[in-house]
Amino acid sequence: MGRREKVFPMVLFSIAAHWLVCCYRAARKTRGYAFLRGNSCGPQQISSLHPSVTKCPSKGGAQTLVCDIQGTLLRSSSFFPFFMLVAFEGGNPLRALLLLLSFPFIWFLGDQHELSLRIMVLITFCGLRTRDMDTVARAVLPKFYLENLNLHSYEVLASTGKRVVITSLPRVMVEGFLRECLGVNDVVGAELQVVGGYYTGFVSRGVSMAVKHTAINELFGNSKPDVGLVSSCNPHDHLLISHCKEIYVSSGTGAVMPREKYPKPLVFHDGRLAFLPTPLATLSLFLWLPLGLTLAIIRALIGILLPYNAAIIAAALTGLHLRFQGLSTIETTTNNKNTRSTEGNKGVLYACNHRTLLDPIMVSTALGKPVTAVTYSLSKMSELIAPVKTVRMTRNRERDADTMRRLLDDGDLIVCPEGTTCREPYLLRFSSLFAEVADDIVPVAVDTKVSMFHGTTATGLKWLDPVFFLMNPWAEYRVEFLERMPSELTCTGGCSGWDVANRIQRRLADALGFGCTTLTRKDKYLMLAGNEGVVKQ
Known part of the structure; x- marks a missing residue:
């Protein structure tokens, strides 16, 4: 028997022994749970003995605050949806399905919080690459955390000086959001084992009562934190008391954080799921997948x-609703086009904001004719299945300008000056190249709404975006x-390309209600994917 054959049974034996010990500890805790529950503060007792977070005065200065994230800073007391996001976006649908199938057992465990957490950690992280988790923590989770923030808890947190979060959740899932978005100074959480750039699924250091006690003593010494936030649905927060x-x-049904009060504007995020994957919503997802593909x-x-x-x-009969506006204005101005100063019989340039790769197709559908579109870093598969002609730009300014002028001489042209898609109600900076090569420009405002999947990605397979x-x-x-740009407001009228x-x-943003x-484009891909977003041929 070779060395590898000898090592593999030992690994299996170690894993089995580890779980036997965990089950034994869980059984001991279950045995004494009635006594523990009878001598600790339950949710109703905590709520009755201490005031609500809404009654906390907003004080500035050097105050210190300690809290958990689960059920306190976040309105949701269950962290299962966020583990599901890691399993689906960082792993694959099979891992997410396995986590979903484990939910009945997790639910059955009830108050066995530590054992439930270890099961979710094992399924979610076993074999997951650390770089995939880093991507999910940076590009996917913050959006769902912000949408789940408790407004009143955040206001108390923001009014304090030193902010400390102690949680039994894996630190890699929450630290980036807490530090970068909420300005938390110190984060104490469970540490996960890593071997060769992959998570093993085991916790190398949990956050027990003793660990929490030690962490508070190390961070504050003999002094006590000024404010502690506890959850009304988590009786395990009595250490902070x-x-x-x-x-x-903090109540689990606290006020929702409005977008305008987000600590940082949510402009970029990634991931395929457009909803918070609760157990019921995730079940609906897997039941829908074969029907959705059809x-x-x-x-x-x-x-x-x-x-x-x-x-x-x-398309409307299948649930895809297409709404077109402003076509009468385009037809009227097209009939009067001969009154404009044109050179070389140039076509119309339609400048639209960018929501998905289907934007040129939808604009062509609205016009009732195929219109050529210029693209940047579009995958070969998307080019092959596109029902309109696409022309790839080279990112060489002079060469691309010549290409666009030639295309305009042959007919109309669709351009997305942002150069990349943006999901949120914001417009990225427009390139000035399109304004310098065309003097007949029609702004086109495009917006989309989805119910289950996002049709864009920065880190996944881009050819699957339309699917x-x-x-x-x-x-x-x-x-x-929108109405055509007047000649005096184009480069032909003396304006610079950047002004146009x-x-x-600004006109498109006002029409859409965006910022x-x-x-x-470079900012987006560096933030979400760590690259400049160029598809290698």
Whole structure:
């Protein structure tokens, strides 16, 4: 028997022994649980003995605060959806399905919080690459954390000087968000074992009562934290009650954090799921997947085979609603086009903001004719299945300008000056190149709504973007054509390319109710994927 054959049984034996010990410890805790529950503060007792977080005065200065994230800073007391996000986005659907199948057992354990957490950690992290977890923690989880923030708890947190979070959850899942978005100074959480760049699924150091006690003593010494936030649905927070000068109770049904009060604007995020994957929602997802794939094929065939007018009606019957506005304005100005100063019989340049790879197709559908689109770093698969002509840009400014002028001489052209998609209600900085090569420009405002999947990605397989969008049970595409840019407000009229681009960006933002930013494609990919977003051929 070789060395590898000898090592493998020993690894299996070690894992089995580890879980036997865990089960034995859990059984001992279960045995004494009735006594523990009878001598500790339950949720109702905590709520009745201490004031609500809404009654905490907003004090500035050097106050210190200690709290957990589960059920305190976040409105949700269950962390299962966030483990599901890691399993689905960082792992794969099979890992997510296994986690979903374990939920009945996790639910049955009830108050055995530590054992439930270890099971979720094992399924979610066993064999997961550390770099995949880093990507999920940076690009996926913050969006769902922000949407789940408790407004009143955050206001108390933001009013304090030193902020400490002690949680039994894996530190890698929460530390980045807590430090970068909420300004937390210290984060104490469970540490996971890592071997060769992969998680083993085991906890190398949990956060027990003794660990919490030691952490508080190391961080604050003999002094006590000024404020402690505890959850009304977590009786295990009684350690904080004895260590803090003031205690306030956070309700799991606290006020939702409005977007305008986010600690940092949510402009970029990644991941395929457009909903918080609770157990019931995740079950619906897996039941929908085979139907969704069939529906995506049907919708794609509708767009390829049917005439434009018939395709709009057929798409609506499948749940994909296309709403077009401003076409009458375009037709009127097109009839009067001869009154404009044109050179070389140039076509119309449609400048639209970028929501998904289907934007040029939807604009062409609204116009009732195929229109050429210029693209950046589009995958070969997307180019092959596109029902409109696509021309790849080289990112060489002079060469791309010549290409766009040639295309305009042949007919109309669709350009997305942002250079990349943006999911949130913001517009990225517009490139000025399109404004410098065209003098007949029509701004086009595009917006989408999805129910299950996002049709864009920065870290996944981009050729699947249209597939995921078409898999949504219900989706909406809105295309609004704005009035043509007057000649005096284009480069032909003496304006600079940047002035024209900024003016069009502002017009589109006002029409959509979005905000304007100076962020670029490079900023997006560096933030989400750690690269510049260029597809290698």
